[in-house]
Amino acid sequence: MRYLPVYLLLLAGLHCSAQNLVVNGGFEDENICTEYQKNCAPEGWLATSLWANYYFDQGPANSGTHFIGLTAGNLSKPALRNFIRTPLLCGLRAGAQYRLSFFIRSQNKVLDSIGIYFSPDDYLYDKRYFKDINPQLWSPDRINPQQLNVNSWQKMEFVYTARGDEAFMTIGNFKRIDYTGISKTEFRNDYYFFLDDVWLVPADPHEQLCACADSMRTAIYSDDARHQYLERKIYYMRKQPSAKVVLARTRLKLPPVQRVDTLIIPDIFFATARYELTSKSFMVLDSFARKLANYHIDSVIIEGHTDSVGKLIYNQELSQNRAISVKNYLSKAVPLQEAFFTTRGFAYLRPVATNRTPAGRQQNRRVEIFVYRKEVD
Numbered sequence: 266m267r268y269l270p271v272y273l274l275l276l277a278g279l280h281c282s283a284q285n286l287v288v289n290g291g292f293e294d295e296n297i298c299t300e301y302q303k304n305c306a307p308e309g310w311l312a313t314s315l316w317a318n319y320y321f322d323q324g325p326a327n328s329g330t331h332f333i334g335l336t337a338g339n340l341s342k343p344a345l346r347n348f349i350r351t352p353l354l355c356g357l358r359a360g361a362q363y364r365l366s367f368f369i370r371s372q373n374k375v376l377d378s379i380g381i382y383f384s385p386d387d388y389l390y391d392k393r394y395f396k397d398i399n400p401q402l403w404s405p406d407r408i409n410p411q412q413l414n415v416n417s418w419q420k421m422e423f424v425y426t427a428r429g430d431e432a433f434m435t436i437g438n439f440k441r442i443d444y445t446g447i448s449k450t451e452f453r454n455d456y457y458f459f460l461d462d463v464w465l466v467p468a469d470p471h472e473q474l475c476a477c478a479d480s481m482r483t484a485i486y487s488d489d490a491r492h493q494y495l496e497r498k499i500y501y502m503r504k505q506p507s508a509k510v511v512l513a514r515t516r517l518k519l520p521p522v523q524r525v526d527t528l529i530i531p532d533i534f535f536a537t538a539r540y541e542l543t544s545k546s547f548m549v550l551d552s553f554a555r556k557l558a559n560y561h562i563d564s565v566i567i568e569g570h571t572d573s574v575g576k577l578i579y580n581q582e583l584s585q586n587r588a589i590s591v592k593n594y595l596s597k598a599v600p601l602q603e604a605f606f607t608t609r610g611f612a613y614l615r616p617v618a619t620n621r622t623p624a625g626r627q628q629n630r631r632v633e634i635f636v637y638r639k640e641v642d
Contacts, residue, residue, distance in 0.1 A: 286363070286474065286515075287351050287434060288482050290463040292320070292331040298491035307331065308486045311389060311495065312349045313437075318452055319347060327368040327418040327461035337375040337438040340447070340454040346395055348437030349460070350388045352485055355475040356512035357383075359429025362468040365402065367436075368418040371458040373447050378440030379404035379458065381423070385509055388435040389495075390502040396441050401425065403439075418461065424468060432510040436460060467515060475513035524638050526560075528553050530591060532630035540586035542594060550591070553634070554598035560638040562599070566607045567592050568633045572626035573613040585610025587632050595634075 288294075288309035295304035305320065306312075312319045312335065319334050326332040336347035357363060369376055380400030382388065391398070402423045438458065451457040467474075475481075490498050534546035542550075557565075569584030588608040596606060618625035 284466055284474070286353050286355060286357075286465040286467075287463055288354060288485055289351075290367075290465075291329050291461065292333055293329045294486070295331070296486075296489060296491065298489060298494075306491055307333070309482070310349055310351045311491075312347050313389065314347045318455075319349065321459075325418075327370075329461075332459055332461040334451060334457040334459050335437055336452075336455045337371070337373070337440075337458050338443050338447070338456055340450060340456070342454070343443055344396075345455070346438055347455075348388060348395065348435050350433050350435040351463075352387075352433055352510070353431060353465070353512060354478045354481045354485075356514040357427035357429060357431045358472070358515055358517065359427055361427050361472060361515070361517075363425045363427060363465055364468050365423040365425055365463075365465050366420060367463040368420050368461045369404070369458055370418045371456075372449050372451075373444070373456050373458075375438060375440075375444055375447075375456065375458050376419070377405045378438050379421075380437065380439035381425075382435040382439070383425070383428075383431040384433050384435065385430040387433055387502070387510070389499055392503055395437070395439060398439065400435075400439050425465075429514075432512055434465065436463075469517065471518055473516050473518050475515060477513075481512075526556075526636040526638065528634040528636075530632040530634065532627060535587060535590075538583070540583060540590050542590050547594075550594055551598060554595055557595075557599045557636060557638075560636070562605060563637040563639055564605050564607065565592075565595070565599075565637070566609070566635040567595075568615075568635070569608070569610045570615055570617075570629055570631050570633070571613050572629045573616070573620040574626065577612055580612035581610050583610070584612050591632050591634065 289307055292307040292310065294308040296306045296308045298305045307320055310333070312333075314336065319336075320331070321334050322331050324332070333349060335349055336345060339345035365381065369379060381402040382398060382400040384391075402425060404421055444456075447456050449456065528549075530546060530549070534543055534549070535541065536543060567588040569586070569588035571580040571584050573580075585608065588610055592606045592608050613620065613629065616625075616629045617631075618628040620626050620629060
């Protein structure tokens with residue numbers, strides 16, 4: 266029988282949506298293994314030990330109740346390591362940057378060689394020795410030297426520039442030589458470091474994940490092979506490697522472009538020294554309203570202006586009322602919510618021409634309409 270992980274059946278072109286590119290980053294969702302029908306592992310994550318000695322639900326997690334403990338070395342067996350890997354929900358865009366963060370702790374000084382390895386192939390099926398693999402990210406630059414020997418959680422944060430072929434992420438101790446001087450162990454002769462709350466998100470806030478993270482997550486969660494079943498699968502996959510995993514890429518969705526349309530209603534469209542619209546203005550406003558009906562309107566700002574003849578308080582009221590009259594007419598013709606309209610009266614404080622001549626004063630008596638609209642895909 267050919268053992269094919271379910272997620273290998275998903276082809277490029279599927280779309281996903283989620284913020285975190287890795288599933289179950291807090292390890293709270295428990296996998297019920299096929300053999301024993303027990304919660305022996307976190308969903309979506311597999312460790313190279315193949316057994317349950319890396320999944321913890323007792324002890325101080327960084328958040329929640331579950332966390333991961335990975336073998337950093339063994340007192341009697343040289344170069345013993347345990348790595349954990351997870352498939353990515355979506356492919357990464359070549360050249361784009363992604364923010365990776367997680368929390369780690371250890372009672373021993375083993376946090377200086379934690380590596381993060383992004384690969385197009387599943388690390389579980391990789392025949393290479395870990396010493397022949399070069400992780401793209403390392404922990405040393407993110408470690409607080411004053412807390413190396415303190416059993417407290419430390420946050421690691423990285424910025425990763427993608428190649429574009431990533432399908433899996435693996436975390437573990439990639440130190441080439443074993444540590445010395447260690448006497449405290451967590452499991453038999455194994456000494457651990459602990460991992461919790463893993464997040465991988467696009468650095469660009471406009472980058473969205475492919476459209477179906479939920480279905481990809483379901484496919485990942487449905488892979489329940491653990492223990493002997495997992496051993497058999499790994500044996501088979503190393504003998505007969507499958508096709509490359511091709512994931513749907515994240516998408517860069519830019520925000521809609523905002524445009525501003527303007528219309529100036531001159532003084533002649535109002536009754537003299539009053540704010541009522543005359544009938545000659547209706548054709549202009551109706552034509553403008555029909556144009557607005559084709560747009561995705563963000564907001565409409567209507568500003569009234571006067572010339573300098575008369576007192577400020579009188580002109581302030583006149584300019585405001587003229588702006589309101591235009592708003593009332595447009596709001597009946599364009600089905601926008603009241604909140605989208607804003608009216609302002611500036612009296613003669615914002616002239617566009619001189620107030621010393623009749624022609625200049627006529628230009629200053631006006632209502633200006635500013636329509637902010639979004640151009641969508």
